Amino acid sequence: xxxxxxxxxVLNGYSITRNDALELITADLNDLCRAxxxxxxxxxxxxxxxxxxxxxxxxxxxxxxxxxxxxxxxxAKCEVYPLLGKDEIVKQALYNYEKGVLRYSIVCxxxxxxxxxxxxxxxxxxxxxxxxxxxxxxxVGLLDENNFKKLKEAGVSRVHNNLxxxxxxxxxxxxxxxxxxxxxxxxAAKSAGLEVCSGGIMGIGETMEDRIDMAFxxxxxxVKSVPVNMLNPIVNTPLEHFKIPxxxxxxxxxxxxxxxxxxxxxxxxxxRGLLKDMGxxxxxxxxxxxxxxxxxxxxxxxIENDMKMISELGFNI
Numbered sequence: 001x002x003x004x005x006x007x008x009x010v011l012n013g014y015s016i017t018r019n020d021a022l023e024l025i026t027a028d029l030n031d032l033c034r035a036x037x038x039x040x041x042x043x044x045x046x047x048x049x050x051x052x053x054x055x056x057x058x059x060x061x062x063x064x065x066x067x068x069x070x071x072x073x074x075x076a077k078c079e080v081y082p083l084l085g086k087d088e089i090v091k092q093a094l095y096n097y098e099k100g101v102l103r104y105s106i107v108c109x110x111x112x113x114x115x116x117x118x119x120x121x122x123x124x125x126x127x128x129x130x131x132x133x134x135x136x137x138x139x140v141g142l143l144d145e146n147n148f149k150k151l152k153e154a155g156v157s158r159v160h161n162n163l164x165x166x167x168x169x170x171x172x173x174x175x176x177x178x179x180x181x182x183x184x185x186x187x188a189a190k191s192a193g194l195e196v197c198s199g200g201i202m203g204i205g206e207t208m209e210d211r212i213d214m215a216f217x218x219x220x221x222x223v224k225s226v227p228v229n230m231l232n233p234i235v236n237t238p239l240e241h242f243k244i245p246x247x248x249x250x251x252x253x254x255x256x257x258x259x260x261x262x263x264x265x266x267x268x269x270x271x272r273g274l275l276k277d278m279g280x281x282x283x284x285x286x287x288x289x290x291x292x293x294x295x296x297x298x299x300x301x302x303i304e305n306d307m308k309m310i311s312e313l314g315f316n317i
Contacts, residue, residue, distance in 0.1 A: 007035040036255035036286035043263040048315035049289040051103035066238040105137035112141035122154035129155040148192035159189040166210035203231035230271035258286030265289035
C-alpha cells in the first residue's frame with residue numbers, strides 16, 4: 001500500500017473502497033497519521049468543533065447495551081433521575097456557553113423519550129435559545145419523524161444516535177433493539193431536517209474490520225459528525241474486564257476514519273481521559289472535534305484543559 005498515492009487520490013476527490021481501507025490496517029502508523037492529517041487540513045481546515053453534554057435523564061434504561069452503566073439489566077452504580085427540568089438544563093447551557101463552548105447536547109437514557117417528555121424537552125430547548133446562541137443537540141433514542149420535527153422546531157440542530165459498531169457485530173453488543181432500528185431513527189431525523197451525529201465505541205470486542213464497516217455505513221448515511229469513543233470498562237457491566245485500546249490503536253482508527261470520511265467532524269468522545277496524552281496524538285491523526293467536560297457516567301477532561309490543548313495544536317474553535 002502506497003499511502004501517499006491513496007492520500008493524493010482522496011485529496012483529488014476519490015472515495016476509498018473497503019479494500020483500500022483494509023490495507024490501511026497494516027500501513028506504517030506514522031505515515032498513515034501524517035497523511036490523514038493532511039486530508040483533514042484539505043477538507044476541514046483548522047476549524048475545531050467542541051461540544052459538551054448534560055446527562056438529561058439518567059439510569060433505568062430498558063436496553064441491554066453491554067458497555068453501559070445506565071442499563072437496568074446490570075447492577076452498575078449510576079445516578080437515577082427523570083428528565084431534568086428547564087431551569088437546570090438552561091443553567092448548564094449558559095455555563096458552557098460562557099466557557100466558550102458553541103455546541104451543547106442533552107443526552108437522555110432509555111430506548112426513546114415519551115411524547116410528553118419530548119414536549120417538556122422542547123420547552124427547555126426554546127428557553128435555551130432565548131438565553132444564548134449555543135447550538136443544541138439531543139440524544140433521545142429511537143424517536144419517529146414527528147417527534148424529531150418537534151425538536152427541530154424548538155431549536156435543535158443535530159441529533160445524536162450512535163451505531164456503536166458494525167451491523168455484523170451489533171447483536172453481540174445489544175439485543176433489545178437492532179442495528180436497523182438505529183438506521184431507521186437516523187433516517188427519521190434526517191427527514192425532519194436535522195443533522196446527525198453518529199459513531200461508535202472502540203474496544204467492545206469488535207475487529208478492525210467491524211470498525212471500518214461501521215465507518216462505511218456512516219458514509220452511506222451521509223453522517224458528518226462521527227464520535228469515536230473508546231471503552232471505559234465499568235464494574236458490574238459485561239465488559240468490565242475488557243482491555244482498553246492503546247493510543248496507537250486509537251490513532252490508527254481515527255486515521256482510517258479520516259480516509260473514509262474526509263470532510264467529517266471526527267469527534268474524540270468517551271474514554272479519551274484514559275489516554276496518557278488526553279487525545280493529543282489523535283488530534284494529529286485526523287480528528288478535528290471533541291466532547292469536553294464530564295461524560296455521562298464517567299469523568300472527562302475539563303473544558304479549560306481541552307481549550308488549551310486545541311489551541312496549542314493550531315486549531316480554531
